[in-house]
Amino acid sequence: MTTENYLADWREHALVTETAINSVVIGQSSLIRLINVALFARGHVLLEGDVGVGKTTVLRAFARAAGGEFERTEGTIDLMPNDLVYHTYVDSDGQPRIDPGPLLRHGEQLTTFFFNEINRARPQVQSLLLRAMAERSVSAFNKEFQFPHMTVFADRNKVEKEETFELASAARDRFMFELNMATPVDEDIRRSLIIDTAYHNADTLIEQVTYGLCPGDQLNDVSTAIQKTVTTSPAIEKYILELWRASETPGQFGVSVEGVEMDRLILAGASPRGMSALVRAARVVAWMNDREYVIPEDVHAVLPAALGHRIFFQPIYELRRSEISPVLIHSIMNVVASP
Amino acid sequence: MGRIVFIILALLIVPIAIADLQVQHPDRSYGYFIGDVLLQRVNLESSAGAVSATDLESGLRINDYLYRLPNKTVTIQKQQWLELRYQVINSPTQTETIALPAITFVTESGEEQLLQPWFFTVAPLTASGDGDVSSPLPDRSALDVIDKPNMPLLKMGMISLLSVLGLWFLWWLIRHVKDSHTLPFALARRTINKLPSAERDKNPQAWIALHRAFNDVAGKTISGNSLDQLYSAAPWIKQYEGKVEEFYTASSVRFFQQVEPEAIAVSKLCNTLHQAEKRQAKQVAKASAGMVD
Numbered sequence: 001m002t003t004e005n006y007l008a009d010w011r012e013h014a015l016v017t018e019t020a021i022n023s024v025v026i027g028q029s030s031l032i033r034l035i036n037v038a039l040f041a042r043g044h045v046l047l048e049g050d051v052g053v054g055k056t057t058v059l060r061a062f063a064r065a066a067g068g069e070f071e072r073t074e075g076t077i078d079l080m081p082n083d084l085v086y087h088t089y090v091d092s093d094g095q096p097r098i099d100p101g102p103l104l105r106h107g108e109q110l111t112t113f114f115f116n117e118i119n120r121a122r123p124q125v126q127s128l129l130l131r132a133m134a135e136r137s138v139s140a141f142n143k144e145f146q147f148p149h150m151t152v153f154a155d156r157n158k159v160e161k162e163e164t165f166e167l168a169s170a171a172r173d174r175f176m177f178e179l180n181m182a183t184p185v186d187e188d189i190r191r192s193l194i195i196d197t198a199y200h201n202a203d204t205l206i207e208q209v210t211y212g213l214c215p216g217d218q219l220n221d222v223s224t225a226i227q228k229t230v231t232t233s234p235a236i237e238k239y240i241l242e243l244w245r246a247s248e249t250p251g252q253f254g255v256s257v258e259g260v261e262m263d264r265l266i267l268a269g270a271s272p273r274g275m276s277a278l279v280r281a282a283r284v285v286a287w288m289n290d291r292e293y294v295i296p297e298d299v300h301a302v303l304p305a306a307l308g309h310r311i312f313f314q315p316i317y318e319l320r321r322s323e324i325s326p327v328l329i330h331s332i333m334n335v336v337a338s339p
Numbered sequence: 340m341g342r343i344v345f346i347i348l349a350l351l352i353v354p355i356a357i358a359d360l361q362v363q364h365p366d367r368s369y370g371y372f373i374g375d376v377l378l379q380r381v382n383l384e385s386s387a388g389a390v391s392a393t394d395l396e397s398g399l400r401i402n403d404y405l406y407r408l409p410n411k412t413v414t415i416q417k418q419q420w421l422e423l424r425y426q427v428i429n430s431p432t433q434t435e436t437i438a439l440p441a442i443t444f445v446t447e448s449g450e451e452q453l454l455q456p457w458f459f460t461v462a463p464l465t466a467s468g469d470g471d472v473s474s475p476l477p478d479r480s481a482l483d484v485i486d487k488p489n490m491p492l493l494k495m496g497m498i499s500l501l502s503v504l505g506l507w508f509l510w511w512l513i514r515h516v517k518d519s520h521t522l523p524f525a526l527a528r529r530t531i532n533k534l535p536s537a538e539r540d541k542n543p544q545a546w547i548a549l550h551r552a553f554n555d556v557a558g559k560t561i562s563g564n565s566l567d568q569l570y571s572a573a574p575w576i577k578q579y580e581g582k583v584e585e586f587y588t589a590s591s592v593r594f595f596q597q598v599e600p601e602a603i604a605v606s607k608l609c610n611t612l613h614q615a616e617k618r619q620a621k622q623v624a625k626a627s628a629g630m631v632d
Contacts, residue, residue: 231597233594233595233596233597235594235595236594236595293595293596293597294595295562295563295591295595296560296562296595297562297564333560334558334559334560335559335560336560337551337554337560338550338560339543339546339547339550339590339594339595
């Protein structure tokens with residue numbers, strides 16, 4: 001099978017998966033598209049939203065579509081890093097036992113690691129995830145454990161701030177996308193969500209998604225093929241580099257945000273890892289649109305999700321991140337020209 | 340003086356000499372010039388009966404100044420009149436007194452009746468006295484302003500005129516320069532015109548310049564999928580929708596797909612949009628002026 005046919009078949013898989021999840025989680029098509037993109041770009045996703053909007057449901061649905069082994073951890077304030085690696089107990093024979101924790105339990109078969117309420121976990125726990133996400137490996141018991149097919153989905157609610165720990169910038173940078181899941185505004189969708197009994201039972205809904213519809217253990221190969229096949233022209237490369245510079249010094253590009261001194265806004269622009277993630281995601285968008293080259297619209301499709309959490313503001317503005325960041329990203333897109 | 344006395348005496352004598360000959364002389368005896376025709380009528384039915392002229396040869400040059408035209412007989416109030424016509428054929432160097440010639444008429448009974456000479460003056464055509472043509476003179480003297488122009492007023496008028504023309508030219512120049520430095524498609528046009536003419540439509544700088552112009556007009560970066568925002572920001576571009584979309588499609592192929600697109604007349608499109616842009620700017624200026632009024 002040629003690479004072209006191979007990718008065409010997988011595009012079909014990707015779109016079918018998306019359709020299946022859209023039927024389960026209604027009114028979130030753009031969010032679902034971005035999670036799908038992250039899946040094929042081999043990136044991790046942090047989902048933020050109000051309580052009860054369906055964050056867990058959508059991530060579980062993707063985990064089911066990806067198939068493979070699935071692990072889930074609830075973030076709590078007393079969760080320690082070791083709890084992810086192993087846990088100890090006394091067995092029925094009265095002997096102390098050490099069993100692998102959720103990270104190690106399935107070894108290389110682990111496809112989806114779902115960290116619920118990640119901001120409730122201590123920074124030590126979040127730090128453990130840094131390596132797991134970046135390198136897809138963890139050292140324990142004098143041994144290196146690899147998780148080549150693992151995708152980390154994490155969510156956090158933005159309502160409660162007590163007994164929570166804001167993710168460190170390095171931890172946030174590991175996530176390809178940070179997505180905000182909002183409550184749908186369409187009246188019909190809102191009515192269906194509360195009236196239609198089909199949407200009352202999340203487990204039943206998730207079971208409607210065919211297990212392994214988009215096999216997670218093959219996504220690395222697909223992703224590699226996509227990244228090799230979809231090209232970026234010098235013009236688009238120049239455009240992305242300009243975007244990067246604009247994220248570092250937006251004032252020099254004429255980017256402005258109302259009520260913000262642009263010269264004092266940026267502490268650190270997007271990281272090379274962040275820009276790399278942006279390009280990978282843009283290539284996947286191009287592939288999903290049946291194109292073998294990236295255009296600016298592909299970049300625009302993923303730019304807010306990929307860069308919004310990677311531009312770090314001075315402390316005076318950091319508290320207004322949720323307000324400033326979307327406007328800043330939108331302004332950068334409006335100002336930086338392509339070609 | 341002697342000539343005038345002679346004329347007066349002749350006029351006093353004529354009615355006596357031709358008492359029986361009824362004659363109508365010309366209206367006036369002065370003011371004749373070369374070319375004028377004098378008419379003299381003689382009633383052919385006198386109290387002594389019908390009269391007739393003896394030597395009345397027509398087409399005859401009478402003297403230096405007169406030439407007799409063919410005569411004819413006309414009936415006026417049932418009476419036969421002989422019309423004698425003389426044309427002045429020469430112009431004197433100064434006013435001359437000459438006379439219509441005397442003519443002898445004969446009645447049926449053989450009695451002679453003399454038509455006395457009739458004097459009149461002929462004037463030269465020029466007033467110089469030597470017959471030369473003088474310089475033409477106006478009927479009345481020219482105004483002083485022409486003879487002696489009011490130089491300060493003239494200078495002030497000229498300065499005012501030149502100032503107005505200069506200011507108008509300066510305004511036009513400033514506006515032209517300002518437009519060429521501010522209007523987006525004018526800027527693009529300048530960039531494109533700096534490129535070698537042979538490769539303007541293919542040079543990537545020309546394409547990029549046109550893209551920048553579209554971005555400037557829209558106030559944001561415009562791509563092929565966001566042309567609606569361009570039309571929304573600048574509705575006057577909508578009429579060129581087909582050309583603009585064609586350009587964006589070709590640009591995407593060229594810059595992102597890296598395939599040579601179909602030929603697009605970039606400089607022509609830029610010129611067209613620049614003209615439209617200028618028209619739009621004028622309309623906006625007029626609308627603004629209307630609001631101020």
